[in-house]
Amino acid sequence: MLIDLFLRTHPKPVLSEEEIAALEASFARTQEFAPKQIVVREQVPLTQCTLLLEGFVERYKDMADGRRQILAIHVPGDFVDLHSYPLKKLEHSVAALTPIRVAFMPHPAVRALTETSATLTELLWRSTLIDAAINREWIVSIGARGAAVRLAHLFCEMNVRLQRIGLSDGKQFVFPVTQIDLADATGLTAVHANRMLRQLREDGLVEFRGGHVRIADWDALRRFAGFDTGYLFID
């Protein structure tokens, strides 16, 4: 089932058998992408939504001066561009961080789902709004937290999100990004991100190395980051 992981991270609202079947039947095909390949390019008219089945992707914006801001990181079970259904195009791009596999749901199929079930509508809508809540938490991180705390908070978020889909055991997980990516996500420079990562490691909180996160002390890390899962809307 293509939507298993998605449904695992979105247990509410509860769907009927028919609704689950309708959702599953809405996918047209699957496709694979290589790392760094662009999945969705900004401003290009879109006619389908993309569900991430395997691998990691990033949403990002490139700026005129060469800077780059990562807006979100998606994991298996996430729709990476469900918002393209109402918006018809995106104002940012989406690229693969690892080899990925995705499934496509054509916009007409999304519309058909919204016509047949208000519950499915609510579910899909809700998932785009949880993405938005994560966007807002990133605003808080970048706007109001220090550099080390920002990184710690991101590790906390990824740990919780990955644990729900079985990609973290709560203590360690694969997080296939570079320090440059971490810097672009947190609004720091790669140099400073590197220093803060060292500090987090030396303080016995968390270790990031080679695309792998090892949490040394979860409670201490949570406290340090001021991390609260509320914004993830986990039921």
Added chain:
Amino acid sequence: MLIDLFLRTHPKPVLSEEEIAALEASFARTQEFAPKQIVVREQVPLTQCTLLLEGFVERYKDMADGRRQILAIHVPGDFVDLHSYPLKKLEHSVAALTPIRVAFMPHPAVRALTETSATLTELLWRSTLIDAAINREWIVSIGARGAAVRLAHLFCEMNVRLQRIGLSDGKQFVFPVTQIDLADATGLTAVHANRMLRQLREDGLVEFRGGHVRIADWDALRRFAGFDTGYLFID
């Protein structure tokens, strides 16, 4: 008509007469709030959505250390918490910046709308996603733009959004926030925001004084801010 301003800022998808009537009929009542009054409190279960008819509101999060991050500023015609329909509660609060008047749409009415018209569904969904796009642009601002540019960008955004609803003539508009609010929105301190505002004024770009923005040179301001309206999804 309560939804006039909303429809003006959301011309697409195009609605039928019946759909417009159904939308209008979905509002239960209106209410007024005084400045600084909290309209929606975080984590409180919600049963209705709030459309802003008059005045300005802010969405914000208060942090444990006393810092405060403003996440969005809403103007008349905006739904301030339409996302409460799928999410059932918010992870942030909403407060009035000025005396405001709002109209409420109960969640069951929203659900009824989604059951009767896929086009209305798309419209409402779309409006929550434009909010999300603005959230993302703020991530870019705070994460990747310098202090003066951030402020300039915010003024550009407000100018465009207010112009659509007749509250800016393109050169000046009322923007009823304090320098502290500007600082909380842009991730700066009030002191530094003050200095940057002075710089923007002395550079002949824009003047902010007493809750009033006067744009001295729109083209120069746009260029300075790197402002592009794409993320506002203006049709």
Added chain:
DNA sequence: CGGGGCCTTGAACGTCGTCAAGCGATGTGG
């Protein structure tokens, strides 16, 4: 074997934050 991407570290610099003080406007209560 050469090149490039990523990580690491040092040193110097600059943007922005902190602390402090003063000003004007507003409002309130004695």
Added chain:
DNA sequence: CCACATCGCTTGACGACGTTCAAGGCCCCG
């Protein structure tokens, strides 16, 4: 009606956090 408190704005001095520039090491891949 004035004394006083509060709030928002402004400015200066200083310090910290984060950036920039630079260099070197490691590893993978062509």
